Amino acid sequence: MRKKLVAGNWKMNTTRQTATTLVRELVAEIGQETRLDVVVCPPFPYLLPVREVLAGSRIALGAQNVFPEAKGAFTGEVSPVMLTDCGCQWVIVGHSERRRVLGESNEFIRRKLIAAVQHGLQVILCIGETKEERQAGQTFAVVSAQLQESLPALSSAQLAAVVIAYEPVWAIGTGINATPEQAQEVHSYIRDWLARHCGSEISQTLRILYGGSVTPANAPSLLSQSDIDGVLVGGASLQARDFLAIARAAIP
Numbered sequence: 720m721r722k723k724l725v726a727g728n729w730k731m732n733t734t735r736q737t738a739t740t741l742v743r744e745l746v747a748e749i750g751q752e753t754r755l756d757v758v759v760c761p762p763f764p765y766l767l768p769v770r771e772v773l774a775g776s777r778i779a780l781g782a783q784n785v786f787p788e789a790k791g792a793f794t795g796e797v798s799p800v801m802l803t804d805c806g807c808q809w810v811i812v813g814h815s816e817r818r819r820v821l822g823e824s825n826e827f828i829r830r831k832l833i834a835a836v837q838h839g840l841q842v843i844l845c846i847g848e849t850k851e852e853r854q855a856g857q858t859f860a861v862v863s864a865q866l867q868e869s870l871p872a873l874s875s876a877q878l879a880a881v882v883i884a885y886e887p888v889w890a891i892g893t894g895i896n897a898t899p900e901q902a903q904e905v906h907s908y909i910r911d912w913l914a915r916h917c918g919s920e921i922s923q924t925l926r927i928l929y930g931g932s933v934t935p936a937n938a939p940s941l942l943s944q945s946d947i948d949g950v951l952v953g954g955a956s957l958q959a960r961d962f963l964a965i966a967r968a969a970i971p
């Protein structure tokens with residue numbers, strides 16, 4: 720039985736005040752929830768104030784990005800060591816906005832993933848096809864290549880720190896979510912891929928999240944699919960009421 724995970728990716732949104740207010744509301748409502756894992760990923764400058772509010776709760780802190788070196792002359796970057804020092808337990812890597820807007824390659828994402836896991840972070844690795852790729856019938860090929868090139872050969876213990884988020888690019892921030900059937904089809908493909916490349920135990924235990932225009936209205940049907948182990952939520956994670964409704968839909 721895989722425990723569901725609901726993660727909020729706040730992207731480049733909130734202020735110090737709205738970030739702490741938002742997380743205070745989450746802590747008050749689901750701060751002690753044990754039936755699912757909840758992660759919030761604020762922008763870097765708000766990690767520490769959010770961490771203060773999260774103290775003593777079961778909601779985990781995550782970052783939206785990491786650089787694959789521990790320290791050094793990398794102006795503007797943030798290392799995995801700094802993230803753990805700030806109380807992060809999670810980090811998102813490979814988000815499509817970073818792949819497309821910042822030009823990150825599978826190889827670079829792979830390096831980030833290795834560095835993050837080596838420094839004790841748990842990783843949400845995002846993959847997913849564009850609209851054009853789906854229309855050309857390339858969804859499985861794209862997802863397979865992303866897994867092949869960005870998921871490193873880790874030990875079973877290290878893979879236990881990895882979660883995959885299937886996020887079709889055409890569904891992110893568009894209000895057009897994948898249907899539960901479309902998402903389940905790709906999740907099942909990913910699980911088969913994991914069985915072939917990482918073994919059946921990993922394929923059965925590794926959580927696969929869906930992301931892309933998740934709302935309180937569509938979360939229950941997405942989360943009821945057998946291979947959907949949680950959701951990565953962008954826009955709807957900025958409103959406590961919506962994020963709470965989505966989180967509650969993930970409670971078995």
Ligand code: PEP
Pocket residue numbers: 728730886890891892893894930931932933951952953954955
């Ligand atoms: C995301 O940014 O990971 C995401 C899924 O965004 P949204 O929920 O807004 O589509």
